[in-house]
Amino acid sequence: MFKVLVSDPISDLGIQQLMDAADVQVEKKTGLGEDELAAIIGEYDALLVRSQTRVTEKIMAAGTKLKVVGRAGVGVDNIDLEAATKRGIIVINAPDGNTITTCEHTFAMMMALARHIPQAYAKTVGGVWDRKSFLGVELRNKTLGVMGMGRIGSEVAKRAKAFGMNILAFDPFLTQERAEKMEVKLASVDDIIRNADFMTVHTPLTPETRHMISRPQFEVMKKGMRIINCARGGIIDEVALVEAINEGIVAGAAFDVFEIEPPQIDHPFLSNPKVIVTPHLGASTVEAQENVAIDVSEEVLHILRNEPFKNAVNMPPVAASVMNRLQPYFSIGEKLGSFAAQSANQAVNEIHVDYAGDLSDVDTLPLTRYIVKGVLAHHLGSGVNIVNCMHLAKSRDINVVVTKASKSKGFTNLLTVTLKTQNNEETLVAGTLLNGYGERIVQIDKFPVDVAPEGHQILISHNDKPGMIGSVGTLLGQNDVNIASMQVGRKIIGGEAIMILTVDKAVQKDVLNQLTTLPELNSAIEITL
Numbered sequence: 240m241f242k243v244l245v246s247d248p249i250s251d252l253g254i255q256q257l258m259d260a261a262d263v264q265v266e267k268k269t270g271l272g273e274d275e276l277a278a279i280i281g282e283y284d285a286l287l288v289r290s291q292t293r294v295t296e297k298i299m300a301a302g303t304k305l306k307v308v309g310r311a312g313v314g315v316d317n318i319d320l321e322a323a324t325k326r327g328i329i330v331i332n333a334p335d336g337n338t339i340t341t342c343e344h345t346f347a348m349m350m351a352l353a354r355h356i357p358q359a360y361a362k363t364v365g366g367v368w369d370r371k372s373f374l375g376v377e378l379r380n381k382t383l384g385v386m387g388m389g390r391i392g393s394e395v396a397k398r399a400k401a402f403g404m405n406i407l408a409f410d411p412f413l414t415q416e417r418a419e420k421m422e423v424k425l426a427s428v429d430d431i432i433r434n435a436d437f438m439t440v441h442t443p444l445t446p447e448t449r450h451m452i453s454r455p456q457f458e459v460m461k462k463g464m465r466i467i468n469c470a471r472g473g474i475i476d477e478v479a480l481v482e483a484i485n486e487g488i489v490a491g492a493a494f495d496v497f498e499i500e501p502p503q504i505d506h507p508f509l510s511n512p513k514v515i516v517t518p519h520l521g522a523s524t525v526e527a528q529e530n531v532a533i534d535v536s537e538e539v540l541h542i543l544r545n546e547p548f549k550n551a552v553n554m555p556p557v558a559a560s561v562m563n564r565l566q567p568y569f570s571i572g573e574k575l576g577s578f579a580a581q582s583a584n585q586a587v588n589e590i591h592v593d594y595a596g597d598l599s600d601v602d603t604l605p606l607t608r609y610i611v612k613g614v615l616a617h618h619l620g621s622g623v624n625i626v627n628c629m630h631l632a633k634s635r636d637i638n639v640v641v642t643k644a645s646k647s648k649g650f651t652n653l654l655t656v657t658l659k660t661q662n663n664e665e666t667l668v669a670g671t672l673l674n675g676y677g678e679r680i681v682q683i684d685k686f687p688v689d690v691a692p693e694g695h696q697i698l699i700s701h702n703d704k705p706g707m708i709g710s711v712g713t714l715l716g717q718n719d720v721n722i723a724s725m726q727v728g729r730k731i732i733g734g735e736a737i738m739i740l741t742v743d744k745a746v747q748k749d750v751l752n753q754l755t756t757l758p759e760l761n762s763a764i765e766i767t768l
């Protein structure tokens with residue numbers, strides 16, 4: 240039974256599928272502080288949050304069972320991604336579910352700003368019929384500067400066109416072609432600052448975007464600018480903005496987000512008559528909350544059930560077409576990694592993966608992750624998974640090298656894993672999927688074999704002499720070890736050879752030691768897959 244903790248207000252309808260799942264138990268505990276959450280998170284396999292819960296290193300460390308943190312929304316700046324990745328905790332978000340809702344809130348804020356709606360409301364309900372103080376401006380023919388033309392920024396630009404606005408757009412990934420298609424003018428930050436009448440920001444909060452609009456920008460800003468922030472507090476320097484408003488550079492601002500949320504009671508926005516504020520409501524509609532909760536619940540279920548998933552924030556996205564081609568090889572890849580690690584008897588400093596055949600023309604990184612996980616899990620245990628395996632390899636100075644070849648000798652796809660150890664020894668194992676036969680190991684070091692990678696195996700290195708098979712079989716029989724299958728691999732008669740046996744149960748260390756006493760037998764190790 241998987242236990243899921245919901246620590247922020249998330250739509251019940253949206254998480255219904257989690258609550259209906261027979262293998263899942265959902266508990267809601269909102270408003271918890273860091274210590275309170277850290278005290279209980281160890282019981283849970285998944286944590287669902289919005290932006291209120293700060294999922295810190297301390298909480299990740301306490302979440303010893305945690306497989307996934309699901310963010311029912313876009314921004315994940317409240318989640319310590321590095322801490323999650325280091326611990327193999329997958330972080331997913333719901334990037335699409337609240338796009339339109341936030342775009343509409345942005346427009347609501349822009350209109351409210353242009354027509355002084357909240358201020359007029361407050362005065363009217365206060366009994367003052369004031370028709371002089373709230374002279375507004377039209378949006379038509381005004382210039383809107385959009386910083387960040389992703390999902391939300393693009394939707395805002397579309398609607399601004401319908402309002403007859405001219406749009407200047409800045410986004411490092413916005414091409415001239417796409418700008419023309421969207422009928423916006425590609426602009427720099429400086430262009431927007433000096434020419435726009437309204438500015439709206441729709442970027443993530445990153446070291447690059449933090450305070451991207453601050454004192455230097457206000458000093459050259461077009462006088463009378465109106466600024467909207469429904470993205471993240473901190474993109475616009477709040478202190479510098481208040482100064483610019485007080486100096487008459489900025490005519491007004493509408494903020495849904497703050498550098499620190501909730502803002503302190505003495506926050507200058509809260510007492511400034513030219514600043515409109517809402518309490519991070521950009522995604523707060525029935526529709527958006529159902530959307531993001533459904534999206535995140537689906538992926539959390541997939542992850543808990545070890546099924547393919549999407550929207551991982553701390554892993555690169557994989558196209559479904561690529562995933563469909565790679566997924567059949569995940570299991571054999573992980574087993575090859577594990578087999579190689581169990582065969583190598585020295586510390587590994589390089590994992591070389593070679594893809595030969597059809598797979599050489601796709602991005603094989605997801606499959607490489609399973610191979611690396613297989614290598615590392617042998618020594619590092621269950622704390623290794625496809626999220627943190629590359630991070631763990633790098634942190635141990637283990638170099639992961641991938642090579643590809645369009646052709647492979649006789650196989651549709653051949654995966655070859657070679658481990659290099661610190662004393663320059665190499666351990667090689669190659670495998671594939673054979674139609675009708677499934678997973679097969681087809682090479683160990685330089686020896687061809689044909690072995691199903693499963694169960695308990697004994698890998699023996701010996702000299703190719705008559706009687707070797709009989710001696711091994713007799714000794715194992717004397718120790719009540721039943722042989723299910725046996726393969727011998729050799730390159731030349733009388734030379735070096737290997738024997739790979741599949742046996743019915745784990746082999747005692749003593750039996751392996753007895754094997755090494757047999758004449759012409761060089762080594763015997765047990766491999767469990």
Ligand SMILES: NC(=O)c1ccc[n+]([C@@H]2O[C@H](COP(=O)([O-])OP(=O)(O)OC[C@H]3O[C@@H](n4cnc5c(N)ncnc54)[C@H](O)[C@@H]3O)[C@@H](O)[C@H]2O)c1
Pocket residue numbers: 313314315334337338341386387388389390391392409410411412441442443444447448451469470471495496519520521522523
């Ligand atoms: N107020 C709310 O409740 C609310 C709701 C949803 C999203 N958001 C926030 O709004 C922001 C945008 O969301 P989205 O879904 O459009 O994200 P998105 O990833 O689709 O778009 C973000 C865009 O910002 C661009 N960008 C990154 N750095 C930039 C920079 N330095 N200058 C200009 N552009 C830059 C990216 O290229 C990208 O196109 C996110 O921070 C998200 O957390 C807030």
Ligand SMILES: O=C(O)[C@H](O)COP(=O)(O)O
Pocket residue numbers: 289290291311312313314315337519520521522523
């Ligand atoms: O990044 C987001 O999705 C928004 O900031 C929404 O945050 P919320 O889920 O806390 O409303």
